[in-house]
Amino acid sequence: xxxxxxxxxxxxxxxxxxxxxxxxxxxxxxxxxxxxxxxxxxxxxxxxxxxxxxxxxxxxxxxxxxxxxxxxxxxxxxxxxxxxxxxxxxxxxxxxxxxxxxxxxxxxxxxxxxxxxxxxxxxxxxxxxxxxxxxxxxxxxxxxxxxxxxxxxxxxxxxxxxxxxxxxxxxxxxxxxxxxxxxxxxxxxxxxxxxxxxxxxxxxxxxxxxxxxxxxxxxxxxxxxxxxxxxxxxxxxxxxxxxxxxxxxxxxxxxxxxxxxxxxxxxxxxxxxxxxxxxxxxxxxxxxxxxxxxxxxxxxxxxxxxxxxxxxxxxxxxxxxxxxxxxx
Amino acid sequence: xxxxxxxxxxxxxxxxxxxxxxxxxxxxxxxxxxxxxxxxxxxxxxxxxxxxxxxxxxxxxxxxxxxxxxxxxxxxxxxxxxxxxxxxxxxxxxxxxxxxxxxxxxxxxxxxxxxxxxxxxxxxxxxxxxxxxxxxxxxxxxxxxxxxxxxxxxxxxxxxxxxxxxxxxxxxxxxxxxxxxxxxxxxxxxxxxxxxxxxxxxxxxxxxxxxxxxxxxxxxxxxxxxxxxxxxxxxxxxxxxxxxxxxxxxxxxxxxxxxxxxxxxxxxxxxxxxxxxxxxxxxxxxxxxxxxxxxxxxxxxxxxxxxxxxxxxxxxxxxxxxxxxxxxxxxxxxxxxxxxxxxxxxxxxxxxxxxxxxxxxxxxxxxxxxxxxxxxxxxx
Amino acid sequence: xxxxxxxxxxxxxxxxxxxxxxxxxxxxxxxxxxxxxxxxxxxxxxxxxxxxxxxxxxxxxxxxxxxxxxxxxxxxxxxxxxxxxxxxxxxxxxxxxxxxxxxxxxxxxxxxxxxxxxxxxxxxxxxxxxxxxxxxxxxxxxxxxxxxxxxxxxxxxxxxxxxxxxxxxxxxxxxxxxxxxxxxxxxxxxxxxxxxxxxxxxxxxxxxxxxxxxxxxxxxxxxxxxxxxxxxxxxxxxxxxxxxxxxxxxxxxxxxxxxxx
Numbered sequence: 001x002x003x004x005x006x007x008x009x010x011x012x013x014x015x016x017x018x019x020x021x022x023x024x025x026x027x028x029x030x031x032x033x034x035x036x037x038x039x040x041x042x043x044x045x046x047x048x049x050x051x052x053x054x055x056x057x058x059x060x061x062x063x064x065x066x067x068x069x070x071x072x073x074x075x076x077x078x079x080x081x082x083x084x085x086x087x088x089x090x091x092x093x094x095x096x097x098x099x100x101x102x103x104x105x106x107x108x109x110x111x112x113x114x115x116x117x118x119x120x121x122x123x124x125x126x127x128x129x130x131x132x133x134x135x136x137x138x139x140x141x142x143x144x145x146x147x148x149x150x151x152x153x154x155x156x157x158x159x160x161x162x163x164x165x166x167x168x169x170x171x172x173x174x175x176x177x178x179x180x181x182x183x184x185x186x187x188x189x190x191x192x193x194x195x196x197x198x199x200x201x202x203x204x205x206x207x208x209x210x211x212x213x214x215x216x217x218x219x220x221x222x223x224x225x226x227x228x229x230x231x232x233x234x235x236x237x238x239x240x241x242x243x244x245x246x247x248x249x250x251x252x253x254x255x256x257x258x259x260x261x262x263x264x265x266x267x268x269x270x271x272x273x274x275x276x277x278x279x280x281x282x283x284x285x286x287x288x289x290x291x292x293x294x295x296x297x298x299x300x301x302x303x304x305x306x307x308x309x310x311x312x313x314x315x316x317x318x319x320x321x322x323x324x325x326x327x328x
Numbered sequence: 329x330x331x332x333x334x335x336x337x338x339x340x341x342x343x344x345x346x347x348x349x350x351x352x353x354x355x356x357x358x359x360x361x362x363x364x365x366x367x368x369x370x371x372x373x374x375x376x377x378x379x380x381x382x383x384x385x386x387x388x389x390x391x392x393x394x395x396x397x398x399x400x401x402x403x404x405x406x407x408x409x410x411x412x413x414x415x416x417x418x419x420x421x422x423x424x425x426x427x428x429x430x431x432x433x434x435x436x437x438x439x440x441x442x443x444x445x446x447x448x449x450x451x452x453x454x455x456x457x458x459x460x461x462x463x464x465x466x467x468x469x470x471x472x473x474x475x476x477x478x479x480x481x482x483x484x485x486x487x488x489x490x491x492x493x494x495x496x497x498x499x500x501x502x503x504x505x506x507x508x509x510x511x512x513x514x515x516x517x518x519x520x521x522x523x524x525x526x527x528x529x530x531x532x533x534x535x536x537x538x539x540x541x542x543x544x545x546x547x548x549x550x551x552x553x554x555x556x557x558x559x560x561x562x563x564x565x566x567x568x569x570x571x572x573x574x575x576x577x578x579x580x581x582x583x584x585x586x587x588x589x590x591x592x593x594x595x596x597x598x599x600x601x602x603x604x605x606x607x608x609x610x611x612x613x614x615x616x617x618x619x620x621x622x623x624x625x626x627x628x629x630x631x632x633x634x635x636x637x638x639x640x641x642x643x644x645x646x647x648x649x650x651x652x653x654x655x656x657x658x659x660x661x662x663x664x665x666x667x668x669x670x671x672x673x674x675x676x677x678x679x680x681x682x683x684x685x686x687x688x689x690x691x692x693x694x695x696x697x698x699x700x701x702x703x704x705x706x707x708x
Numbered sequence: 709x710x711x712x713x714x715x716x717x718x719x720x721x722x723x724x725x726x727x728x729x730x731x732x733x734x735x736x737x738x739x740x741x742x743x744x745x746x747x748x749x750x751x752x753x754x755x756x757x758x759x760x761x762x763x764x765x766x767x768x769x770x771x772x773x774x775x776x777x778x779x780x781x782x783x784x785x786x787x788x789x790x791x792x793x794x795x796x797x798x799x800x801x802x803x804x805x806x807x808x809x810x811x812x813x814x815x816x817x818x819x820x821x822x823x824x825x826x827x828x829x830x831x832x833x834x835x836x837x838x839x840x841x842x843x844x845x846x847x848x849x850x851x852x853x854x855x856x857x858x859x860x861x862x863x864x865x866x867x868x869x870x871x872x873x874x875x876x877x878x879x880x881x882x883x884x885x886x887x888x889x890x891x892x893x894x895x896x897x898x899x900x901x902x903x904x905x906x907x908x909x910x911x912x913x914x915x916x917x918x919x920x921x922x923x924x925x926x927x928x929x930x931x932x933x934x935x936x937x938x939x940x941x942x943x944x945x946x947x948x949x950x951x952x953x954x955x956x957x958x959x960x961x962x963x964x965x966x967x968x969x
C-alpha cells in the first residue's frame with residue numbers, strides 16, 4: 001500500500017528550475033489535497049544549488065529528494081531513470097508527475113518501464129475519484145479528449161506545459177525536508193554530450209506565452225520578416241503551418257499541428273493560415289486566437305476570438321505599429 | 329460476375345498517384361497555369377516513381393500494366409492538374425503506335441529509352457485542315473532510296489516543343505485518302521524538324537501545344553511503323569486504346585471540382601449557415617456525385633474491355649464523350665457554387681472549368697464520338 | 709547493418725474524429741496511413757541501409773489483419789521483410805503492452821544493430837512505446853531523433869530535438885531510436901516497389917508465436933471516456949475604415965478585453 005503523496009520530478013536548466021516544474025507542483029498540490037497526502041519533489045544533477053530544493057519547498061513541496069552526484073552531470077536516460085525509479089520505490093508515492101517536455105517525455109516512460117507501470121502522457125487535468133486519478137489527456141493532437149485511469153501503482157503522468165498556473169514561491173512557507181538520495185554506479189549506453197542552441201532569442205514554441213504563426217499565405221520564406229517583426233514586438237515565438245514547413249519556408253521545429261507541436265499559449269496569432277483540421281488540432285487550446293486572412297470564409301475564423309479580414313502584408317505591420325503605440 | 333474491387337497493387341498504385349498529385353502537382357498547378365511553363369520537374373518526379381509509360385511492356389522496362397491501371401493514375405494526376413496529366417498522357421499516346429505496331433528492334437531503340445529517362449514524345453496526327461477529318465491530311469511523304477522525306481506541318485501537337493521523339497502520320501498521296509497514310513518514328517534531333525510558337529491556350533496551360541513542321545525531313549526506312557498505307561489503321565487503333573485514358577483525365581478534373589465544391593459549400597456561410605445546408609446547393613452536389621460516379625463506371629468498363637482484348641470502340645467513345653461532358657458540367661457548377669470567388673483565379677475552380685473544356689475537343693471531338701457511337705448502334 | 713523498424717497504421721491526419729457512446733466512433737476511422745513518425749523512421753532506416761550497402765530492414769507491426777496493406781506499403785518503400793503481429797489479445801493494447809509484444813517479437817527476429825520507430829503515434833499520442841521497448845530489450849534509447857551524425861561499429865552520435873535546440877547524444881549500439889520529423893522527407897513507394905512488395909517475406913505471428921500469455925497484456929491504462937473538445941465560438945471580425953483603424957482596435961481589444969498583451 002502506497003502513501004498518498006504526489007512526487008514531482010523537477011527539471012532545471014542553468015541553475016534555475018523550469019517553469020513547468022512549478023506548474024507540476026500546482027497539479028500535485030491539487031491531487032495531494034484530494035488524496036490527503038503531501039507534495040514531494042525530486043531534483044537530479046551535479047553540484048545542485050541549494051536554492052533549487054529551497055524553492056521547491058517554498059512552492060509547496062514538503063519533502064525534496066536530491067540526487068546530487070558527479071554521474072548526473074550529463075543527461076543519460078538509463079541512469080536518470082534508475083535513480084528516479086529507486087527513489088520512487090523508497091518514497092512510495094501514489095502519483096508521480098513529470099513535465100511533458102523533451103526531458104520529461106524521455107525520462108518518464110523509462111522510469112515507468114523500470115517500475116512496470118503505466119503512464120499517461122501530456123495530461124491537462126486531474127481529478128480524484130475513489131482514491132484514484134481520473135486523468136484528462138488529449139488524443140489525436142487534441143481532436144479528442146480522453147478521461148483515462150491507470151490500474152498500476154504508482155500512477156504516473158507527464159503534465160502539458162502552460163495548462164496549470166505555476167505554484168507561487170512563498171518564502172515564509174515552512175521549510176521542506178531535504179532527503180539526499182545516494183547514487184551508485186549505473187551504466188548508461190546513451191549520454192547527452194552537448195547542447196546546440198538554435199540561435200535567436202525568441203521564446204521556445206511550446207513554452208511561449210504568445211505565438212505568431214504564418215501559413216501558406218506568407219507566399220515565401222523571405223516574407224516571414226513581417227511575422228518576426230510582430231513576434232518581436234510582442235515577445236512572441238514564431239510558428240508555422242504544415243503547408244509552410246512542407247514548402248521548405250520554415251524548419252519543422254516551428255510547425256504547429258498534428259505532426260508538429262501542440263501549443264497552448266495565451267495568444268495565438270494566425271496569419272495567412274486557412275485553418276486545416278490538422279493545424280486547428282495543434283492550437284485550439286490557446287486562450288485567445290487571432291486570425292488574419294484575406295479569405296473571409298477561411299475555417300480559421302470559426303475558431304478565432306478576433307479576426308481581421310485583409311491582406312496580412314497590410315494588417316500585420318499595422319498591428320505591430322498599433323502595439324507599439326499602445327506600449328508607448 | 330461483376331467485381332469492382334481493385335487488387336492490393338492497384339490500390340497501392342492509385343494511392344501513390346493520389347499522394348503525388350496532392351503533394352507535388354496540385355500545390356504548383358496554379359503557377360504552371362499562370363505562367364504556362366513546361367512542368368519538367370513534375371515529369372521527372374512521376375518518372376522516378378515509375379508512374380510514366382505504365383503500359384509499355386516490361387521487356388522494355390515499362391510498367392507492363394493495363395489500361396485500367398493507366399486510367400487509375402490518369403484520374404489522380406488530372407485531379408492535381410489536367411495540364412500536367414495531359415503532358416504525361418500525350419507522351420503515352422505517342423508511344424502507343426510503336427507499342428502496337430513496332431518491331432522488337434523499334435521498341436528497343438525508341439521506346440526503351442523512355443523508361444530509362446524522363447523523355448517525352450509527341451503524337452503528330454492533327455493538321456490545320458485535318459482535325460476530325462484525318463484522311464484529308466496534307467503532310468506528305470515520299471520515298472527516296474533507303475529514306476523517306478517528309479514535308480508539311482501538324483497542328484495543336486501536345487508536347488510539340490518538349491519531345492525527344494515524334495510519331496508522325498503522313499500521306500503518300502492525298503488523293504489516296506486513308507489508304508495513303510503511313511506512320512513514322514521521328515527522333516527529335518532530326519534536321520528539318522521545327523516548331524511553331526507555343527499556343528496560348530485557354531486551359532491546360534502547363535501542357536506544351538505547338539505546330540510541328542517538317543521541311544524536307546529525312547528518316548531511314550527502318551523508322552516506318554507497319555507497312556505503307558497502314559498508318560490510318562495504326563492511328564485509329566492508338567486512339568481506341570487511348571480514349572479510356574482521356575476519359576479518365578476528364579473524370580479526374582470533374583472529381584477535383586466536385587471535392588472543392590463540397591468543401592467550400594460546408595465552409596461558406598450565408599444567411600447564418602453553411603450554404604451546404606441549402607437544398608439548392610445540395611441538389612447540385614448530388615448531381616455532381618451522380619455524374620462523377622457514373623463516369624468512373626464507364627471509364628473502368630472501357631478499360632476492362634481493352635485489358636481483356638475485346639472491342640472497345642463503342643464503350644471508349646461513350647466514356648470519353650460522357651466523362652468530358654460531365655466534367656464540363658461539374659466544373660461549371662463548381663464555379664457556380666463558389667459564386668464570385670469561383671470566377672477569380674485565387675480559387676481553383678475556374679481553372680478546372682477552363683481545363684475541362686479542352687476535353688470535349690481533343691482526341692476526337694465529342695461530336696465525332698457521338699458519330700462513332702451512333703454508327704456502332706446502327707451497324708447492329 | 710540490420711535494422712528493425714516498428715511501425716503501425718494510424719488514421720489519416722485529416723480524419724474528422726467523431727465520438728459514439730463515449731468512445732472514438734470506429735466508423736470515422738476509414739482512411740489509414742503509416743503513422744507519420746514511423747514513416748520518418750522507415751526513411752532513416754532505408755538511408756542507413758543504403759549507405760552501409762548491406763543489411764536488411766525488418767518491419768515489425770502490431771495490427772488487425774487489415775493492417776497488412778499498410779505494412780505492405782513499407783515494403784513497397786524498400787524495406788526487406790515484415791512481421792505482422794496479429795492476435796485478438798493485441799486489440800486495445802496500451803503502450804506498456806505493445807512494448808511487451810514488440811520486445812518479444814524483436815527478440816525472435818534477432819540479429820539487429822538498431823531498432824527504429826516513431827516517437828509517437830498520431831492516434832493516441834502517448835509517445836512511450838519505443839522507450840518502454842528499449843527498457844524491455846535492455847538497450848539504451850534516444851528519443852525524438854532528428855539527425856544521425858555518425859553511426860558505426862557499436863556506436864552512434866545522433867541529434868535529438870529539445871526545447872530551443874538539439875541535444876547531441878552518444879550511444880552504444882544496438883539501441884532504440886524514436887524518430888521526430890527531421891530533414892529527410894519519407895520517399896514515395898515506386899511502381900516497382902509496389903509490384904515487388906508481395907514477393908517479400910511476410911510473416912504473421914500470434915501471441916503464442918512470440919511466447920506471450922494474453923493474460924499478461926491486459927492494458928493498465930484504461931480509456932474511461934472520450935469527448936470532443938469544446939467547440940470554440942467564432943468571435944468577432946474587427947471592423948474599421950482603414951487597415952490602421954482595424955489594427956488599432958484589435959490591439960486595444962487584446963489589451964483591454966482579452967488582457968493577453
